Amino acid sequence: DLNHNHNLCLPEERKFLYSHKDMTQEEKSLILTLKECNIPTRSMVVILASLCGGLSSLPYTKKDISNVASSSNSETKNKDMSQVLRYLRKKEAEDPGFYFKLKLDENNKVTNMFWTDGRCRDLYEQFGDFVSFDITYKTNRYDLPFAPFVGMTGHANTCIFGCAFLGDETIEIFKWVFQTFLTAMGGKEPRSIITDQDNAMRSAIAQVIKSTKHRNCLFHIMKNCREKTSTTFTITSKSDETKKQLYKDFDDIVHNCLTEQEFETLWPQMIEKYNLQNVKYLPLMFKARATCIPVYFKNDWFPFIHSTTLSEGTNARYKKEVGPRHSVTSSLKEHDRINDRIFETQHSNDHKSNTKRPKEFWSDYCIEEQACELYNSSIFERFQLELEKTLMLQTSIIEEGKTYLVFAATNQTRQEWRPRKYVVMTDLPNEDFSCICAKFSKDGILCCHVLKIMLQLNVQKIPDKYIIDRWSKREKKIATNVERFTYNGDNLALRYNILSKKGALISSKACKKVETYNYLLEEMDRLDKHIDSMLAQEEQITTLVDIAEDSMIAEDETITEPNEEEQLQEKETNEEEEIQDPDQANTKGRKSIRRKRIVEQIIDNNNKKKKRSKGDPKKIMEKTFLKISLLFIYFLNAKIVQKTNLWL
Numbered sequence: 203d204l205n206h207n208h209n210l211c212l213p214e215e216r217k218f219l220y221s222h223k224d225m226t227q228e229e230k231s232l233i234l235t236l237k238e239c240n241i242p243t244r245s246m247v248v249i250l251a252s253l254c255g256g257l258s259s260l261p262y263t264k265k266d267i268s269n270v271a272s273s274s275n276s277e278t279k280n281k282d283m284s285q286v287l288r289y290l291r292k293k294e295a296e297d298p299g300f301y302f303k304l305k306l307d308e309n310n311k312v313t314n315m316f317w318t319d320g321r322c323r324d325l326y327e328q329f330g331d332f333v334s335f336d337i338t339y340k341t342n343r344y345d346l347p348f349a350p351f352v353g354m355t356g357h358a359n360t361c362i363f364g365c366a367f368l369g370d371e372t373i374e375i376f377k378w379v380f381q382t383f384l385t386a387m388g389g390k391e392p393r394s395i396i397t398d399q400d401n402a403m404r405s406a407i408a409q410v411i412k413s414t415k416h417r418n419c420l421f422h423i424m425k426n427c428r429e430k431t432s433t434t435f436t437i438t439s440k441s442d443e444t445k446k447q448l449y450k451d452f453d454d455i456v457h458n459c460l461t462e463q464e465f466e467t468l469w470p471q472m473i474e475k476y477n478l479q480n481v482k483y484l485p486l487m488f489k490a491r492a493t494c495i496p497v498y499f500k501n502d503w504f505p506f507i508h509s510t511t512l513s514e515g516t517n518a519r520y521k522k523e524v525g526p527r528h529s530v531t532s533s534l535k536e537h538d539r540i541n542d543r544i545f546e547t548q549h550s551n552d553h554k555s556n557t558k559r560p561k562e563f564w565s566d567y568c569i570e571e572q573a574c575e576l577y578n579s580s581i582f583e584r585f586q587l588e589l590e591k592t593l594m595l596q597t598s599i600i601e602e603g604k605t606y607l608v609f610a611a612t613n614q615t616r617q618e619w620r621p622r623k624y625v626v627m628t629d630l631p632n633e634d635f636s637c638i639c640a641k642f643s644k645d646g647i648l649c650c651h652v653l654k655i656m657l658q659l660n661v662q663k664i665p666d667k668y669i670i671d672r673w674s675k676r677e678k679k680i681a682t683n684v685e686r687f688t689y690n691g692d693n694l695a696l697r698y699n700i701l702s703k704k705g706a707l708i709s710s711k712a713c714k715k716v717e718t719y720n721y722l723l724e725e726m727d728r729l730d731k732h733i734d735s736m737l738a739q740e741e742q743i744t745t746l747v748d749i750a751e752d753s754m755i756a757e758d759e760t761i762t763e764p765n766e767e768e769q770l771q772e773k774e775t776n777e778e779e780e781i782q783d784p785d786q787a788n789t790k791g792r793k794s795i796r797r798k799r800i801v802e803q804i805i806d807n808n809n810k811k812k813k814r815s816k817g818d819p820k821k822i823m824e825k826t827f828l829k830i831s832l833l834f835i836y837f838l839n840a841k842i843v844q845k846t847n848l849w850l
Contacts, residue, residue: 224261230270237271238535246271282529283312283781289534290317299323301386305378310781314375316382317534318364321545323387326363329353329672331393331503336419336513337368338398347371348520348533351383352512354505356672357551357580360512361544363387365537367530376406384411393503396510398422399494415502418494421509423487424456430483448476454619459497460638466491500640506584516540555579555675564590568662569653573669581673584647591650597658604628606658608637608651624651633665646670 211219229250236246247264251257287304294300299320305313332354337347346367355361364386366379384391394415397403399422407416428435435452437445451472459465469488478484492498496508519540520533555578563570564586573585594614598607609623625638635656636642641649648656648668656664712722 223266225266225270233267233270234273240536243268243271282531285529285531286312286315286534287781289531293317293319303382303386304781306781312781313369314367314378315530316364316366316379316386318386319541321541322361322363325353325355325361326387326390329355329361330363330387330390331672332505333363333392333395334507334510334512335395335397335403336510336517337371337400337403338517344530346530348517349379350513350516352516354507354512355548355551356674357548357555357578358506358584358673359544359547359551359580360515361548362516362537362541367533371400371402373402373405376403377410380406380410396504396507398510399426399490404493415499416493417499417502417504418490419508419510420456420494420496421511423490423494427483427487431481434478434481444476448472450619451476457496458618458620458622459495460622460624462497465495465497499644501643503644503646505645551578551580567657569656569664572664576669576674578673578675581647588648588650589653592654592657595650595654597654600625603630606655608654626651626655628655628659630659633667635665635668642668646673 232250233246236249241249243264246267247257247260250267251260254260290300290302294302297320300318301323302315302317304315307313330353334352335349336352337349346369349366349368351363351365353361353363364383366382368375368379391411391414394417395407395411396417396419397407399418404416404418407414435445435449437449455465455468455472459468469491473479473484520536558579559574560582563574567589570586570589574582577585594611595608596611598609599605600607604627606626606628607623608626610618610621627636628634635648635652637649637651639649639651641647642652648664708722712718
């Protein structure tokens, strides 16, 4: 009897039966490719369903797709660093400008690593005058802090000079990563660097890159101030005018002071005026004023920035694609993709700056036309904002042709919290202009105060020394004359790309009809077998040649024992090949674990007390005596009950 003795499964439910799950090797390869591009599982389902003719026609479930996608994670388990080393050496062979360095402990476990490529090193040669460095993001399964060296291009966009993973946050490790970075960049030190508020990092920077101006991120310090003095600045009601004034006064003092003396005078006055003597964080902030307050860095090169926002943006890019369970190999591949997007944006901005002009100018001034011709488009937009501000300014003459005062006009609806007058010094024969705000020293473009005086003095042209090459169209474009990126026909990556494009073109033609589809599959199978035979034949010939060469060498030369230096070098090479995955990083701050509830804490404390009392002889004697006493009372009560029953 061939009839089934049970009800058959519905067609739309077959995919849930293990015996009916059908996933071809091509589909598995597609899933792994999508995963490598960080496509989420839900999007993979949509893509595969569209290829199969709909979700109901998909012969497997979302869980099956997720299992195939996560299979690559098991491949890197316990051998992640070995794959990292192979990947780095492959990149080194393809790009002569690629540089990497690993630091191992006594057990051959990776503790620190740093890498950069030729494109990033070329960027540093042009824009390495400023670096942002931040390690707050942990983007791997080992909780290793991710430490990108971030900079700013000629379009004021983010770029990456190099990246590192650190095993700890100590002075020695920071010194290692900064020394390695300088070695990769040919010893060139940046003019300025901005970091978070870390004492170990500050000490390492002072020892390694001594000529670099270092400042702390103002955003993090202001954030800490708000968190630790929340009641001081919190406005509870609309009628709370005192706190509104305090917040405005505090913000004005921090951001708008023109001299160090002004800041050090206004700060104590604010403390006294609002009775803030008991706020403990404010004295600490005043003590550290020379490390973060903008007025102390107004003459230093920190273009358009007071915080580590460039690093935060870079971390956000990685965080979007690389999660805490990902391997270091995944981070390296994501770094390449992010770098590609950075350079694509760079080329797009270069093209826009060189070929496009604004539809209309803000004014008819000659200096605006000149700035448009010389500046990159994004920098020109910033220049226009400064030029627009001149409408809201007035001037007064202190000394004709030499010294002027520039201040905000009083007929505006929006007034400054604390009106200030800006001193502008001029030397027309030498074409010198300077302002007390020192915006040109910090950002590399003229401020609105200098522009106001220029317009008033009928200056026709901005002096060339105030159009710096960094922001201008005259800068050298990235990798236009670098030999390391001119691949020849022997390059494996280039051959692969050419074949991939050719294969995609043929596949797009063949998929239009079933006959051409089947024909191409048959031809591809035939080509596959033919290529395998060619490679096997070539490998056999290579093996025979190697054997012949070895025999000839053996006949001509006597066998010599390797010396100690060669043995040591061979040992180091073998150790490199057998490197181990790193341990969990020992980072600062509270670890990302679940905090126990109060009930759980009480139970743990009781268990600890029990463990402590187990080995104490006095405790044991007391417990034994207590048990004997309870047994005696029990038997005594039992006898009394028995006699009472007999009496009754």
